[in-house]
Amino acid sequence: MAFYSNVPKRQPWLPLPPWARSMGITLLSVSITMLGLLFVTFLIGRVMPIDPVLAVVGERASEEQYNAVYQELGLDRSLIVQFFYYVGDVLQGDFGKSLLTARPVSQDIARVFPATFELATIGIIFGCVLGIPLGVIAAVRRGSWVDQIARVVALVGYSMPIFWLGLMGLLLFYGMLGWVGGPGRQGIFYEDMIPSVTGMILVDSIIAGDWGAFWDAFSHIVLPASILGYYSLAYISRMTRSFMLEQLSAEYITTARVKGMSEWAVVMHHAFKNIRVQLITVIALSYANLLEGSVLTEIIFSWPGIGNYITTALLSADMNAVLGGTVVVGLVFIVLNVFSDLLYKVFDPRSK
Amino acid sequence: MSIQSMTLREWLLSETPTSRRQARLAAYYKGWLTLRANHMAMAGLAIIVLLVGVAIFAPLLAPHDPYYQDLGNRLQPLGTEGHILGTDSLGRDILSRLIWGARITLYIVALVAMIAPIVGLLVGTVSGYAGGWVDIVLMRVTDIFLAFPRLVLALAFVAALGAGIENAVLAISLTAWPPYARLARAETLTIRSSDFISAIRLQGAGPLLIITKHIWPLCISSLIVRVTLDMAGIILAAAGLGFLGLGAQPPSPEWGAMISEGRRFILDYWWVATMPGLAIFAVSLAFNLLGDGLRDVLDPKDSSS
Numbered sequence: 001m002a003f004y005s006n007v008p009k010r011q012p013w014l015p016l017p018p019w020a021r022s023m024g025i026t027l028l029s030v031s032i033t034m035l036g037l038l039f040v041t042f043l044i045g046r047v048m049p050i051d052p053v054l055a056v057v058g059e060r061a062s063e064e065q066y067n068a069v070y071q072e073l074g075l076d077r078s079l080i081v082q083f084f085y086y087v088g089d090v091l092q093g094d095f096g097k098s099l100l101t102a103r104p105v106s107q108d109i110a111r112v113f114p115a116t117f118e119l120a121t122i123g124i125i126f127g128c129v130l131g132i133p134l135g136v137i138a139a140v141r142r143g144s145w146v147d148q149i150a151r152v153v154a155l156v157g158y159s160m161p162i163f164w165l166g167l168m169g170l171l172l173f174y175g176m177l178g179w180v181g182g183p184g185r186q187g188i189f190y191e192d193m194i195p196s197v198t199g200m201i202l203v204d205s206i207i208a209g210d211w212g213a214f215w216d217a218f219s220h221i222v223l224p225a226s227i228l229g230y231y232s233l234a235y236i237s238r239m240t241r242s243f244m245l246e247q248l249s250a251e252y253i254t255t256a257r258v259k260g261m262s263e264w265a266v267v268m269h270h271a272f273k274n275i276r277v278q279l280i281t282v283i284a285l286s287y288a289n290l291l292e293g294s295v296l297t298e299i300i301f302s303w304p305g306i307g308n309y310i311t312t313a314l315l316s317a318d319m320n321a322v323l324g325g326t327v328v329v330g331l332v333f334i335v336l337n338v339f340s341d342l343l344y345k346v347f348d349p350r351s352k
Numbered sequence: 353m354s355i356q357s358m359t360l361r362e363w364l365l366s367e368t369p370t371s372r373r374q375a376r377l378a379a380y381y382k383g384w385l386t387l388r389a390n391h392m393a394m395a396g397l398a399i400i401v402l403l404v405g406v407a408i409f410a411p412l413l414a415p416h417d418p419y420y421q422d423l424g425n426r427l428q429p430l431g432t433e434g435h436i437l438g439t440d441s442l443g444r445d446i447l448s449r450l451i452w453g454a455r456i457t458l459y460i461v462a463l464v465a466m467i468a469p470i471v472g473l474l475v476g477t478v479s480g481y482a483g484g485w486v487d488i489v490l491m492r493v494t495d496i497f498l499a500f501p502r503l504v505l506a507l508a509f510v511a512a513l514g515a516g517i518e519n520a521v522l523a524i525s526l527t528a529w530p531p532y533a534r535l536a537r538a539e540t541l542t543i544r545s546s547d548f549i550s551a552i553r554l555q556g557a558g559p560l561l562i563i564t565k566h567i568w569p570l571c572i573s574s575l576i577v578r579v580t581l582d583m584a585g586i587i588l589a590a591a592g593l594g595f596l597g598l599g600a601q602p603p604s605p606e607w608g609a610m611i612s613e614g615r616r617f618i619l620d621y622w623w624v625a626t627m628p629g630l631a632i633f634a635v636s637l638a639f640n641l642l643g644d645g646l647r648d649v650l651d652p653k654d655s656s657s
Binding site for chain 2: 029032033036037039040041044045155156158159160161162163164167168170171174175288289291292295296299300310311314315317319322323325326329330333334337
């Protein structure tokens, strides 16, 4: 391409180091996505068959009262202006008031979110601790019984309704065997005994030094978290296996074997080391997907998290709560996706 | 060798096809032979064929009226005389309800499988072929929809539209199209730059003709694989909405709604919630198995095993 060599290199319009540029581009695209997310929830709120004014003033309000609230809610302005007010409110953390609890939706969400976070975190730990070794062994011993088990585990995970698996788990481990605590986060005895610091009962009970409460909470979380974690186990083991297969068929692995390295060293120090970056992305993604699975799991286990909150609000037409919850879940989802992207950039030596 | 003396099989497997039709049928036949060798995929296909058969002949197969309540006969266990799978809390025959529920499941799956890929194909090919601003805008919209967890977005849509099967279908389709758009766009980008497209363009073909006659046919096979693999997800999403009370409404024998009814007595009368769950599991497993098999036939480069 000699022809192009004397064309001066185009200067970027902002003289920034490359990492700052890529960060800026990421931030810009994330904010556009978030704006779009808010636009979708805004539209959903506007096409609702429920009159937002009537929800505030009630059926028997006079026309004056109705008009006053109509103006107060800003419904007399154009849709575009309303949308910008909506974005402004959300940026300040204001999702309106919940009709059901009569409290600001943001407070409600702050109260229920730690429960979901705790559940999803234990779930992802379960998925990683079992899923990664399973995937590695399945790839190394391809076609063996471990590989077959990994295949079945993944297939069942992709095909089974999570709420049904939860019910069956409850039936077997709680109803028949009595190994775990029932629905809810705590037994009746320990309810409201632990001062809430982080909102996560496992952490709070450690802070309070109350081991009885800790084990009680643990016996309640272990089943829903493993049901939830099973789905990330299915995904993580499958992805680990295919990443490992890709590495194991590479030539540098043959070289390492020819050099006389032990199989363990070949697998762990060469192949596995190279899939760590991809794995982190997969784990972040499946963590985001756990949010989705947690909606149904929380219903089954009466878990007072955000999924339960959204669904309860939905069934009583509490639209502010539904949309607020949807926005928060969507934001967490986006942030996790960006986070996995960034991790990829940080850990992948090629992108330096 | 005259055509008359050939068997159909020989004609299909002929090394020297004499017409375009023969070559195309031969390709399908060879694909079928590969698929047939995959026992798991065939098992999946068998379950799906069974499901379709059960759905079509539901009035003949069901031993009872799925809506008939017999309160004196409620919560009968498995193997009761006349009710092989027992009865639910209103004394309705569970087997009959499962059989009629197959119709609802198929109805939802078929509708979503028609709407979502077509929307995705339209958006993806237009975006990939047009490029520039159209591409940027359409792909941003796609990203926004991908940015939501699917079930939560479907919940919000159903909340706005109201509960019911049609709205559940709409909500699931609205959340299901973006991956198809991505896929179709990627395919379009590779096809667009190939020589045969340039040749057609030099002959004077407009964008509409190129997209509909030359790009769409080439996107179809990867879309079919994706749809089959997605079916399981669609079934699970529909059952989830039904379970939450946002899909099919109560007296209807939708499987997810049946689990939700049985949930209240799970510890004492386990079969009421267990049976519909097994049905959902079997059907989505079947679609996953068939999808894996189809991927090996139609899209060997993506095959994971």
